[in-house]
Amino acid sequence: MTDQYQRSPGRGLLKPINKRSAQMQSEDRETLLRLLEVVLEQLAFMFIEEAEKEDLIVKDGEYLHVSMNFSGFQHGKIEMALHGGMSKLVAANILGIDDEEMIKQSANDAVKELLNIYCGQMLTTIFSSEDVFDLSVPEVNNISIDEWNIMVDDSNTIGVKIEEFPLLVRLSI
Amino acid sequence: MAYNILIVDDSSIIRAVVIKTLELTGVPVNKIFQAENGKVGLEVLHNNWIDLAFVDINMPVMGGVAMIEEMFKDDLLHTVPVVVVSTEGSKTRINELIEKGIKGYLRKPFQPEALRDIIDQSLGVQKDEE
Ligand SMILES: [Mg+2]
Numbered sequence: 017m018t019d020q021y022q023r024s025p026g027r028g029l030l031k032p033i034n035k036r037s038a039q040m041q042s043e044d045r046e047t048l049l050r051l052l053e054v055v056l057e058q059l060a061f062m063f064i065e066e067a068e069k070e071d072l073i074v075k076d077g078e079y080l081h082v083s084m085n086f087s088g089f090q091h092g093k094i095e096m097a098l099h100g101g102m103s104k105l106v107a108a109n110i111l112g113i114d115d116e117e118m119i120k121q122s123a124n125d126a127v128k129e130l131l132n133i134y135c136g137q138m139l140t141t142i143f144s145s146e147d148v149f150d151l152s153v154p155e156v157n158n159i160s161i162d163e164w165n166i167m168v169d170d171s172n173t174i175g176v177k178i179e180e181f182p183l184l185v186r187l188s189i
Numbered sequence: 190m191a192y193n194i195l196i197v198d199d200s201s202i203i204r205a206v207v208i209k210t211l212e213l214t215g216v217p218v219n220k221i222f223q224a225e226n227g228k229v230g231l232e233v234l235h236n237n238w239i240d241l242a243f244v245d246i247n248m249p250v251m252g253g254v255a256m257i258e259e260m261f262k263d264d265l266l267h268t269v270p271v272v273v274v275s276t277e278g279s280k281t282r283i284n285e286l287i288e289k290g291i292k293g294y295l296r297k298p299f300q301p302e303a304l305r306d307i308i309d310q311s312l313g314v315q316k317d318e319e
Contacts, residue, residue, distance in 0.1 A: 059297075111206070111209075122202050122205075125201050126202050132200070132297075133276045135276065136276025136278050137276065139278065140279070145279060145280045146281055147281070148282050149279065151276075153248070
């Protein structure tokens with residue numbers, strides 16, 4: 017079988033799956049981080065700050081986890097986890113409103129769409145815009161503090177802070 | 190002439206943003222219809238006169254590609270201008286949709302100005318054909 021990445025060198029930033037090391041490459045992390053910056057800024061006028069692992073470990077609070085799968089040229093999963101308050105901030109900023117009730121109602125929808133948009137942008141950036149993918153519909157759940165901290169600890173997770181709220185992203189291919 | 194506009198997207202927040210942008214553009218709007226998936230979108234199209242449809246790709250029940258394929262098979266619905274508003278970035282897939290006959294494509298996240306331009310363009314195309 018031919019290695020599809022050999023057809024056009026440099027077309028994707030990620031290495032083919034069989035050549036990837038268990039730990040995420042630093043250029044992959046950089047790409048995921050840069051995309052997060054662009055999507056959050058354009059969609060929700062939010063600005064990220066890079067954060068160290070120890071600053072992302074939490075002791076209390078309510079956290080959401082949103083995930084979706086992609087299939088086609090490559091199969092994989094993209095996940096995002098964030099503080100409940102941050103989801104409301106995303107909704108408020110996208111809609112440009114301060115109506116508490118409406119913000120609360122839109123919070124889950126906002127993070128699902130945030131991940132959906134991030135996933136679409138990520139796929140064309142790390143693979144190529146010639147490749148076709150099918151995306152699943154994003155699913156959102158609450159996660160425990162323990163689950164959050166386990167995700168922080170995963171070497172494939174990248175973490176940032178937005179107005180003091182932590183946000184995690186994990187790509188699994 | 191005021192337009193009837195259909196917005197098909199599973200994200201209520203995106204539908205709200207499109208509606209808000211439509212209001213800001215000053216495009217004369219008669220009625221805005223909303224649908225959370227392609228199946229509901231087709232029902233709206235069968236029951237109402239629609240001048241322009243914004244269609245998302247990734248939706249549960251029936252996605253945008255299947256909805257658009259149904260529209261272009263239909264004697265009446267194939268004349269409705271369709272603008273795809275999606276996170277979809279595959280040129281291969283977008284080109285297939287353009288070949289099928291969609292009037293425009295806007296990738297999420299989008300700037301309000303880009304949506305306004307595509308509305309002008311799509312409704313303009315429709316006027317020329319009349
Ligand atoms: Mg969608």
